[in-house]
Amino acid sequence: MNYRTLGKTNFNISEISIGTWQVGGKWGSGFDNNLADRLLNSAIDAGVNFIDTADVYEAGLSEKAVGRVVKQRSEQIFVATKCGRQINPHVSENYTPAALTKYVEESLNRTGLERLDLIQLHCPPTDVYYRPEIFETFERLKEQGKIAHLGVSVEKVEEALKAIEFENVSTVQIIFNVLRQRPSDLFFQEAQKKNVGIIVRVPLASGLLTGKFSNQTHFDANDHRNFNRKGEAFDKGETFSGIDYNLGLQAVDELKQLFPSEENLAPRALQWILAHPEVSCIIPGASNEAHITSNLSTFKLPDLTQDQLDKINDIYGRLIKPEVHHLW
Known part of the structure; x- marks a missing residue:
């Protein structure tokens, strides 16, 4: 495992960490403790020391699992969770200091931890980024010893740029992958200037970049890759990075031609992300141990050549950029 510094937190975290949206379940199909x-133990055994969760993942069961495992381990494991998505209706005016403080305290209770290493606003409405009192709330929580650092999870580059205007924002979690390249245009350099850690989520475009999907692939009815392709349930960009599924398959077919002997493209997709030094870590999900093995096999591969990087970026520029680059 390789490690990088998570911005101004100074946490030394695993380059490939783990996100827990589907750990123990799979997007609503039930939770298996x-x-x-x-x-989680397999990931930690392999050197992962940063775990990302959220209060809404499996209605808090994910947080409970993370806390349970972390407390059983002797290693220092950094825990990041998120708050705000419980707010219903999910509008800016319902974001209040009292509500957010309550969510943080509930996350502490579920995890059983004395302090949260990182609490992140969970893709709040854009207007929230223009409300200083919301960000000041987390200074009070830090003074009370309930959190160590504040971060944000964003949908759009514009939200990320606005968020890092607040001095107490230590990290930004953002979608970035071969099929979603806009964050590297401007945001990465601005984050680096302010020593803001960058946590990359949806690195495999909801599994599309593994190269294992086709027109015949079936997704369960309760899988967001089935019911959220047009943003019916939440932001469209969270599912297949917001691109049309068939267009995504076309791009992946071209990627396969670059690596004809490799059946699983996931390690190459993660390599491409890690080729950007501004990135602090990637948090791919896992619903079985094979996913963890696949993600960590990234470190066994030879580095991508400049020619391979150029060809990957060309696929994005020709096929994907005209469709989605301006959206997020």
């Missing part, structure tokens, strides 16, 4: 424990 034993599976969650196995996956």
Whole structure:
């Protein structure tokens, strides 16, 4: 495992860490505590020391699993969670200091931790980024010893740029992958100037970049890759990075031609992200141990050549950029 510094937190975290949206479950299909424990322990055994979760993942069961495992380990494991998505209706005026403080305290209770290493606003409405009192709330929580650092999880580059105007924002979690390249245009350099850590989520475009999907692939009814392709349930950009599924398959077919002997493209997709030094870590999800093995096999591959990087970027520029670059 390789490690990088998470911005101004100064946490030394694993380049490939783990996100827990589907740990122990799979987007609403039920939660298996034993599976969650196995996956988290397997990741930690392999050197992962940063775990990202959220209060809404499996209605708090994910947070409970993370806390349970972390407390059983002797290693220092950094725990990041998120708050705000419980707010219903999910509008700016319902974001209040009292509500957010309550969510943080509930996350502490579920995890059983004395302090949260990182609490992140969970893709709040854009207007929230223009409300200083919301960000000041987390200074009070820090003074009370309930959190160590504040971060934000964003949908759009514009939100990320606005968020890092607040001095107490230590990290930004953002979608960035071969099929979603806009963050590297401007945001990365601005974040680096302010020593803001960058946490990359949806690195495999909801599995599309593994190269294992086709027109015949079936997704369960309760899988967001089935019901959220047009943003019916939440931001469209969270599913397949917001691109049309068939267009994505076309791009992946071209990627396969660059690596004809490799059946699984996931390690190459993660390599491409890590080729950007501004990135602090990637948080791919896992619903079985094979996913963890696949993600960490990234470190066994030879580095991408400049020619390969150029060809990957050309695929994005020709096929994907005209469709989605301006949207997020």
